[in-house]
Amino acid sequence: MISSLFVFGTDLLHEGYDAVLDNLQHRAGVDAVSLSANYHHARDVFPHNPRYKVYRHEGDVAWFKPDTRLYRSGLVPRLSAEATDEDVLAELSKRAHGRDLDVHAWTIFTHNSWLATQNPDCATRNVYGDPYLTDLCPANPRVRAYACELAADLARYPIRRLLAESLHYRPFEHGAHHERYMIRIHPAERTLMSLCFCPHCRAAGEAAGVDTAALALAVRSALAPVWASERRTGSDEPDLLDGEAQALMHAYVDMRASVVADLVAEVREALAPSGVQLSFIDHGGAMSHVMLGTNADQPVTESSRKLGVDLARVAAASDEVVALGYVDTQERLQVLLSRYRERLGGANLSVALRPLLPDCDDESVLTSKVSAAAHAGADRVDFYHYAMMPLDRLDWIANALSAARPGLSDENDRAGTR
Secondary structure, X not given: OEEEEEEOHHHHXXXXXXXXXXXXXXXXXXXXEEEEOEEXXXXXXXXXXXXXXXXXXXOOEEOOOOOHHHOOOOOOOOEOHHHOOOOHHHHHHHHHHOOOOEEEEEEEOOEOHHHHHHOHHHEEEOOOOOEEEEEEOOOOHHHHHHHHHHHHHHOOOOOXXXXXXXXXXXXXXXXXXXXXXXXXXXXXXXXXXXXXXXXXXXXXXXXXXXXXXXXXXXXXXXXXXXXXXXXXXXXXXXXXXXXXXXXXXXXXXXXXXXXXXXXXXXXXXXXXXXXXXXXXXXXXXXXXXXXXXXXXXXOHHHXXXXXXXXXXXXXXXXXXXXXXXXXXXXXXXXXXXXXXXXXXXXXXXXXXXXXXXXXXXXXXHHHHHHHHXXXXXXXXXXEOOHHHOOOHHHHHHHHHHHHXXXXXXXXXXXXXXX
């Protein structure tokens, strides 16, 4: 099991490349650094950044120098204003490789407000035709071309893995900076509001045998009580559609899974000439924090499927699936990873953990989780996030990795004697 730590370009520019890499290599003891090759809007608290304690990210900017000639889609990454005089990924790669540290490019694909706003024809659209100018649609041909172009551009750098985030549909929540819902919108209704009915999704649905006009009508009818403020009762996931509409919905969801799995395969093909590995980040394990009605104890496949992710198909189309183990106890993590294993079989699996609240309030919790990941057969554990953690969390990471490794060696020895 190898390990990496997520870092921002701001960490490297504000603290210094060597200062950050010293902390990662000599204090945390990780094997790799995972740089945010591009990143979305956010406001974060940075405990040890020498310039900021509270930082508002530029949003939807790249920390590498895009080769604009590659982007025939017309969707071109925007370089960070802080990195105009420097290729951060290139400089990081040079310095990290001099220390025998691997570099991974942590890359966000469809969640890009700047590109969606500049190109509204590429944005997802709800059943009413409203564009969600925070998200690009995975079924859109220009977006699919952009995803492959972005991957090929990053593969010019000496990176080992591309960690693909948001290479799928997105939920209704967790898109814009200020999202306000001052009426009651049931979790199941929010799921319907997350569905994309743009022309490309409708065409893909029709090609899959779905009467998308009939489905759209059924979805609008199911949502009508929301706008009239009619209160629903019952479970978090009531049946909002009748039998015929449910069958259409099931087929439409299957279509979305095909769109995503095929896109993942296309991105992997774009990486193939370089030998860079594609690690697909599945957001299912994190949805309890951002999707109302989803909790940490539900099967991860329920959340993943809402995002158009069929885990088995995505695993077959990529080199590795990254599970976000953003839960608060070792027991919950074990259940989460066992559910991934049920879906993935022997496919490569890695785990992202946060040595931070709300997941870890004590070093022993992180140690138990790293051990759980090791015993679940995780190929790698990634730690989120250097910028946001007090520096003593680096010691937690080093101790947790050290505690997990003897157990792995014992298991390997026993396996060799059988």
